[in-house]
Structure formats: structure tokens, C-alpha cells
Amino acid sequence: MSDNQNKTMSELFEDYGVSKIRTGDLIKGTVISVKPEAISINLNYKSDGVLTRDEYSYDFVEDLTNVVKEGDEVEALVVKLGDQDGNVVLTRKPIEEQKIWENFEKLKSEKAIIETKIIEACEFGIFGKVNGIKGFIPKNHISINRNVDPSDFVGKTLKVNILDTKNRKGRKQLVLTSKAIEKLEKEAKAKEVWNTLVEGEIYEGTVKNLQAYGAFVDINGVDGLLHINEISWNRIKHPSEVVNVGDKIKVKVKSIDIENKKLSLSYKATIKSPWAIFCDDNKVGQIVTGKVVRVVDFGAFVTVDDIDCLLHIKDISWLRIEKVTDVVNVGDEISVKIININKKERKVNLGMKQLVEHPFDKFAKDLTVGQIIPVKVTRILLEGVYVHASEDVECFVPIAKVSSERLRTPAKVVKIGEEKDAKITYIDRKGKKLDLTFVLEEKETDEFSSKKGPVSYSSNNNEEFTIGDKLKGLEDLFK
Incomplete structure (x- = not known):
């Protein structure tokens, strides 16, 4: 029996240069034909290998003829030694995946910026694909803005960094963050804005947040404080009395502190007081x-x-x-x-009183000095009494004019609420004042001041005579 008769089929294939392959082997082959949905590869094996479009890459490939041509060398893993047609079933996905994850590690260490299209959302975050691998962006890493709705991001393309490539259990998991990129972009834009802001200039901003002490206004990515005292010319208890979140307002820059990133604004300075x-x-x-x-x-x-x-x-x-x-x-x-x-x-x-005619002018229009008018006592002081000459006119009567007698206090002769007659002694129309007296007739101080003509005297026999009568007999003596 010859040596060939004692050899197995696989050994005979090896003698003739035919490869020996097993499931899971990493092999290389040459493309012998390409169709839109599959590639045939010469593996130097008893049967050719078949690599379908779905197993070619994690990224969707619509037509394989656009990415592969005959004669290309392709590396793949053996999935199955024979399909229904006897071909070796191949896949490139595991090989590609390994390279992708190695690249993810590199991108993570470099903090590289990549893009992903959001394909799904849940209450905990959103999902996107990077090189065909599904990545997760936790809710608190979606945006620098709080309380975002994950569903609003489905269909959008976001710039992201790779946060991690493994989960807590050590399994491969792509965790991304778009918040970090957004923060960096905001800082870069803010730096540019800080360098362009000018004290005293007026800018348009958006009210972002309200506090009891004021409002925060965004000016092209830079937050400035609009203190409550700078919101309105009038006193207000809360900023919401004038502005609301989302309002676009014009503000004047009061002061700039680039080192401490503080911007002081004024809204009232932009409007007429x-x-x-x-x-x-x-x-x-x-x-x-x-x-x-x-x-x-x-x-x-x-x-x-x-x-x-x-x-x-x-x-x-x-x-x-x-x-x-x-x-x-x-x-x-x-x-x-x-x-x-x-x-x-x-x-x-x-x-208010200037809207009506002065009560004195109205009351005293037809008054004359010497006229007697009724008055009512309203207040009593040691110095005199106050009276109402009319409902709207009050006058003061000094104690010397309250009575012809010498008084220690007017209360001895007048009472509050008492109505009396008073004589007008003087009218001061400019000073709005009446001088009054309760003494209606002057008291006779001596007999000479009260009589007109010669003064008569009486003798013991009741004979009346005057000084002139007695001096008549003496006229001749002075001649």
C-alpha cells in the first residue's frame, strides 16, 4: 500500500498546499469575486469563503463593490466550515471590533472629539453609534443645561468625548459625554467674548436665571449679574416684577472683572428714568x-x-x-x-390746599375794621384764645383783648365752645390774619378823656361852675 493510501484527506490536502482551517481561525484570503451583497474569497482551502455584507463591517455598507475589488487581500474569522452550498462562512466584525475598541482607548486618552448620531433615548440618557458600536450618554452628561429632555436629542448629531470603554463589571461598554464638549466650546466662546466686552457699552442678552437679589443675563455665552437695584428705577421686591427667564433685554456693562470672571450689568441705565x-x-x-x-x-x-x-x-x-x-x-x-x-x-x-381759594380771602372779602362778628372759642392758652371766625378761618385773641380787666388766664371769662362777639381791629389781607378783641367798648381811664368841652365842678351849695368862670374876674389884672 502506498503512503498516500495511509494518509487522511486533510493530510493529502496539506501535501498539495491546501490549508487546514478550523472554526474561529483568523485567516487571510484573496477576493475572487464581488457582488453588492457578498464577497467570494480564495482561502487556499477545499472550498471558497463567503463574506456577506452584514458581516463585512459594523458600519452599514450598501454595496460591497464600492469598497472591495477582485484581487484584494481580506482578513476574516471562520464562523462555519460549510454552509448549505459548502462554502466557508466568514466574518470581519470581530476583527474590526477589536481594532475599534483599541482605537476607542486611544481616542479616550487623547480626549479626542468625535461625532455620533443619536438613535435612541430613555429616561436615563441617550444612545448613539460610533463606528457601528452603540454608545451611551448618561442624562447628566448630555448638556451643561440642567433638566434636559433626552427625547429632544433623537436624530441630532452631537460632538462627544469618550468617558469610558468598560462598565462596572469590566465588560466592554462605550460611555460618552457631550456635556464636556459643550463646556469647552462655551469656555472658548466666552474667552473670546470677554476680550470684546467694553465697559459702558450696551449689549443684548437673554435672562437665564432669577434670584431674589437679581437676575443672570447671558451675553454671547458670558453670564453677567443684573443686580435688583439695577433692574428698575423704582423700588421692586423681586426681579420677576420686571423681567422673566427667556426675555431678551438690552443691558449696559457697568464693570468688568476678567480675572474673576465677573460682569456687572444695568438694565435701568438703558431706559429713560x-x-x-x-x-x-x-x-x-x-x-x-x-x-x-x-x-x-x-x-x-x-x-x-x-x-x-x-x-x-x-x-x-x-x-x-x-x-x-x-x-x-x-x-x-x-x-x-x-x-x-x-x-x-x-x-x-x-x-392740596392750593387747589382752592384761601378761606381767609373768601371770608374777609367784605369785612371792615371796627365790624363786630360772631366767633366760637376753640382753644384756651395762657397767652390768649383761639377762635373760629368761620368754619375755615381761625384767629388768635391775645389775653389783653379777652377782657378789659387784667386776667391771669382767659379761662376765667371764656369757655371752650362758647360763642362771643368780637370786634375787628385790623385786617392783614397779605398775611391772612384778623386782629380781634372781645372788648367792644373802650374803658374810660379818667374824666378828662371821656368828656368833650369844659369840665364842670360843684360847690358846697351845689352851684356848678367851671375854671373859666372863676378866672373871668382876674382878666383885668393881667391887662
């Missing part, structure tokens, strides 16, 4: 309507065209009043007259 508007629209002597917003002991503050103006207690009524609230209260809409505008100190004084 209520004070300037008030001065443009109002003048002294003008009658306006305002709302009482605060009452104090010395008066009330009235808002007119967004400006708080002072209505002093002495300008509320021509009459003396004890309390401001006797006439006006918080919330009242009142008509007032502008009596002074102090532009330097930004103060406005108002008057």
Missing part, C-alpha cells in the same frame, strides 16, 4: 392726579408718574390738622398741585 420723564412732562403749578402710597407724621407720599412726591401736612389744608389721615389715606386717588420741583435733589413737593 422716571425722574427724567416726570421733568419732561410736568412743571411747577401744574395740577396732576396721584395715588397716596405712604402716610407719615409730617405728610403723605403720593406717586405721580412713577415718582414719589411729598405732600407735607401743612400743604394738605388751609386749616390746622392734627393727623394726615384726617384728610388722606393710603390708596386714595387725589388731585394735587405741583408747588416745587428740586431737580438737584430729585424731590417734588405737592399741595
